Amino acid sequence: MPKILLVEDNEMNRDMLSRRLTRKGFEVEMAVDGLQGVQMALANRYDLILMDMSLPELDGWEATRRVREGHGDRHVPIIALTAHAMSGDREKAMAAGCDDYDTKPVELDRLLGKINALLVRGER
C-alpha cells in the first residue's frame, strides 16, 4: 500500500483529503506545518509527498528544498498543492524541486491521475 505524507495546515482540507485518499487505498500520514513536514519526510520513508505551499513555520517551497537537500540522491515524488491558481506558482513549485503541481480545491480524479503517474514512474 503506497504511503503518502500530506503536509497541510488547514484542518478541514487535511481531514477531507486524507479520508478520500485513504478510501482510494493509500496509507496517509499528516504534518501540520512545513517544519513538521520536513522532519517527517526525512525521518520516514514515503512513496509520495503532497505539499501545501502556504504553510506556517516554513512555506512549502522552502520545505521542499530542505527535503530535497536532506534526501540527497534519494528521490521522493512531491506534488505541490496551492490555493493560488495564478500562473507562476507552477514554475515556482517546479523550481523548488516539486515533480508536479495541482491547484486547490482538489479535483480528486485529476490529483489521483498525477499521483499514480508519479508512483508508476517511481517504480520503474
Next chain:
Amino acid sequence: MKRRAAAKPGKPRRKPAARKPVNGSAPRRQAALLRLSAEIAAAPSEAEICRAVVHGLRDPALGYVFLGLFLVDEASGDRVLKASIGWPDVPEEWRVHPGQGLSERPLRDGKLRYTPDVTREAGYLPSLNSGSEVDVPLLIGERVFGVLVVESNRKNAFRKNDFEILTAAATQASIALGRARLLGDERRRANEQQAVLDTLADLSGELELGKLLQAVLRRATTLLGVSGGELAIFDEASNELEVVASQQIGVDSRGTRLALGEGAMGHVARSKEPICIAEYHEWMGQSAKYASVDVHSVMAAPLLIGHRLVGVFALTHDDPARRFGPDDIRLLNLFAPQAAVAIENARLYTAAQRQKQYFEELVQNSPVAVVTLDNRHNIVSCNPAFEQLYGYSQREVIGRNLDELISTESSRSEAVAITQHVLAEGAVRSIGQRRRRDGSLVDVEVLGVPVRVEGELVGLMGLYHDISELTKARRTAEEANSAKSQFLANMSHELRTPLNAIIGYSEMVEEEVSELGHPELAPDLQKIQSAGKHLLALINDILDLSKIEAGKTELYLEEFDVADMVGDVVTTIKPLVDKNGNTLVVEVGTVGRMRADLTKLRQMLLNLLSNACKFTERGTITLQVNRSQVAGGGEELLFRVRDSGIGMTPAQMAKLFEAFAQAEASTSRRYGGTGLGLAITRRFAQMMRGDVNVASEPGEGSSFTIRLPADVSAVGGDGGDGGDGEVGRPSEGKAGMVLVIDDDADARDLLRRFLESEGFGVAEADGGEPGLALARALKPQAITLDVLMPGMDGWAVLSALKADPELAGIPVLMLSMLDDKSLGFALGASEYLSKPVDRERLRQVLGRYRKDGDCDVLIVEDDPATRELLERLLASEGWAVASAENGRVALEALEHHTPSLILLDLMMPVMDGCEFATELRRRERWREIPVIVLTAKDLSAEDRRRLNGGVQGVLQKGALSREELLREIHDRMAASVPGGGR
C-alpha cells in the same frame, strides 16, 4: 549831397552838411590810407573793424563826411547798419530790407556804383537832401557780404581817385572782416558745441521721458534763440508722430498725432531732411491741425539715430522779421543727434522700468514661493508666497542663509548640494522637505536656477512649490493600493480555503452516499458542489482581473507544442460540450511550437470554449488553429472558436469585452458565468501582444479569434494601455539583454539602435505594466526606465521592480528630463541619467553590466561620484571598465567579467573591501587578479590582517595625481598579465 535813397518815410533824417574838400594832397591821402589800414588790421572784432573803416575815411585828408557800412544778414537778406558817421538820427543795427535803397545795387553785381545825382534815380524821395553817392561792395571772393555807402550833399561830388580810395578801403575792410568772421565763426562753433555738450550732459542725466522731452525742447529754443517749438516722437507701431512737448506756439499741441507727410513735422519725418519755412501761413503743406497756431516761420528737423527716426522737432519764430537760415540748420544738426540719443535712452529706460515692474508684479503675485540669493547663498528678496509658505516675513529673512533657514537636519546636506549644484552647473529640480518658521515640515518641489546677467553669475533663485497635498494624496493612494493588494491576497486565501472544504466534502459525501446506498441524496450534493465551483470561478476571475488592473499580472513565457496544448484543452472542456448536447469539431493545421504563457493561453481558450458551450444548445462548436506569416515579419497563431449559438447584435458585441458586461443582465442568470471571462481573455491576449476579435450575427452564432505572436518574448508591451505604437521585437546580443521601458517610440528606437551597436540585445516595452511583465519574463541584464509615462510612471515601475525579490537585483537606469537624482537613488535606481542621454555616459554605465568578454578594470566603489570619476578617467585611457557599488555586486559581476585588475574601495555597504578580497582569494580562477585598494582611510593593523596580503597595492585617495594613478595601474597590469600593459 544826397540822402540814402528809399529809407522808409519817418525814418530819421540826416541833416545837410557843408561841403568839405573831397580830397587833400596826395601824400596826405596816402598817409591817411596807411593809418586806415593799420587801424583796420588792429581792430579785434567785426564791430571794431566797421568803426575803424568809417572813422578812417572821415580823416580830413580824405574829406568824406557822410559814411555808412552795412553787412548783409544772411537769413533775412537785410542790410544791417554796423557803423556810420554823419547820420545822427539813424539807430544802431538799422535794417534795410531787400528791394530797398540804392545801396542794394552792388549786392547784385559786386561792382562799385556811383550815382552823380540821386534825384534822378527812381525811388529818390524829394523830401530828402539831394546830392551824389558811391556804393562800394564788400567782397569775399565773389560773395558780397556788405556795402560801404559814401554820400555827399553835392551833385557830381566824386571823382576817379575817390573810387580808388574807397575801393582800397573796402578791400582792406573785406579782408579784415572776412578774417574776423572766420575767427568769430570758429569761436561761435566752439561755443555752440559747448552748449550742445552741456545739453547732452544735462539731458543724459534725465531719464524720465516726459521731463526729458520738455527739457530738450527748452534747450533747443534757448540755443537757437527762438520763440517756441514742439517735439514729437515717432511711434513705430502706428507709423505716426505724436506731439509730446510744445512751447509757446499759440496752442497746446501735445497729443496731436501726425501721419507721415502731414504738416511740417510729418514732412520732415518722411524726408528725414530738415526744412525751413519762411512764411508758415502761406506754406502749402501745413496741416489743418495747425490752422490756429500763431507762428511766422518754422524750422523742423528729424531726430535720427543712424537712419532710424526717433522723433521730430520744430522751432518757430513769431517775429516776422526773423527767418531761419543755414546757421540755424547747422546748429540744429549739431543738437538733433544728441537729443535723439537722449530721447532713445530715456525711452529704453522707461521700457526697461516697465518691464521690471511687470516682472516684479509677476513675482509678487506668483502662487509659487520665490526667493533670490546672492553668491554667498544669502537671501536678497522673497515674494509673498514665500512668506506664506514658510511663515517668515521678507524683512526677517533678508541677508540670512537660505539653507540654514529652511532646511531640516535631514535635508540640510541635500539643500546645500542643490545650491552648490545650481552655482556650479545649472538648474536643478528636486523634491524634498523643508522647515517652516514654526518648525513644521512641508513637502516641496524645489527648482533652483542660477541667475546670470550678461553671462556673469550674480546669484540664484529658488522656487518652491508646496506639494504636501500631492505627496499626501500619492501616499494615500499608494497605501490604498497596497491595502487593496493585500486584501486581494488575503481574500484569495480566506475565500478559497472554506470553498475548498465545501467542494471537497460535498464530492466526498457524494461518493459515500452512493456506496452507502442513498443515491437519492446525490443530486442535492451535486448542487452544492456546482454552486461551490461557480463561486470559485467568480473569485478566480475577479482576482485575475484585479491583478491585471493592478499591473501585478505576470507573464511566464515557455515554449510548448501547440497541438499538445490544444489537445489538453479539448479534454478539459469535453464534459461542458456534452452537457448542452453540442458537438466539438477541432481543426488543427501545421502549427508547430510557440513561446507564450501556457497557463494563460489555456485559460483564454477555455473561456472562449465554455462561452460557446453555454450559449449553444445541440449545435456545433468548432475550434480551428492555424499558423501564418505576419506582414511585418515573424509568425502568429490564430485560435478561432465558432459556435452555432444565439449570436449577438453589434450593440452587444460592442460591450462584450468590458468587465461585468454580459450581453444582457438577464443572460447572467440564464447562462451563468461571471461576465469577466472575455475581459480577462482580451487583457491576457494584449499582454502577449495579441488580441481577441469577435464576429457575430443574432441567431447565426458567434466567432471569436485569438491572435498571438508565435514568439511572445519577441515582442513586449501591453497594447491596451496608452502606448504609442509598435514596439520593436527583442534582439539578441552577446553583451546581454537590456529592457527599454519608455512610452515614446522615438526614444525607444534611439536607445535600441545605440544599445544594439554596443552589442546588447534589446527588448522594448511602451509602458509600466508591460515593462514589468517583460522584466519578469526576460530577466534582462539591465533596464532603462523613463520617468514620465502615462498610467504607471517610472517611479511606480521602479518601486515595483525593487519590491520583487526576483527583479530587485536587475540594475535600473532611470532616464528622465527631470532631475530627480535623489529620489531615483532613494528608490533604488542604479543610475540616473538626464535626457537627452549623453551616449558616452550611457556607454560607461552599461559597461558595468555587460555580460560578454573580459574587461580590463573592475572598479568596486560605493560613492557614485568617485566611481564615475574613475570610470571616465580609465575609459579615457582606452580601458574597458566595469563597476560595482559594493563587494557583493562585484562578486556577481565577476561571474560575467574577468578583469585584468580590480580597483577596490574599502568602506562600502553590504560587503566591504576586506570581505570582498577574502572572498576573491577563495576562488581559484579569481585568485590571480591583481587588486589595488583605493581608500580614503588609513589602514589599521586589523585591516591589513583582514586583507592578508591579498592585494597588490594600497593607494590613498586624493594623494595621487591622475597620471600617477594611471601609471600605477599600468605597472600592476604589466606585472600580472604576461606581455601585459599597454
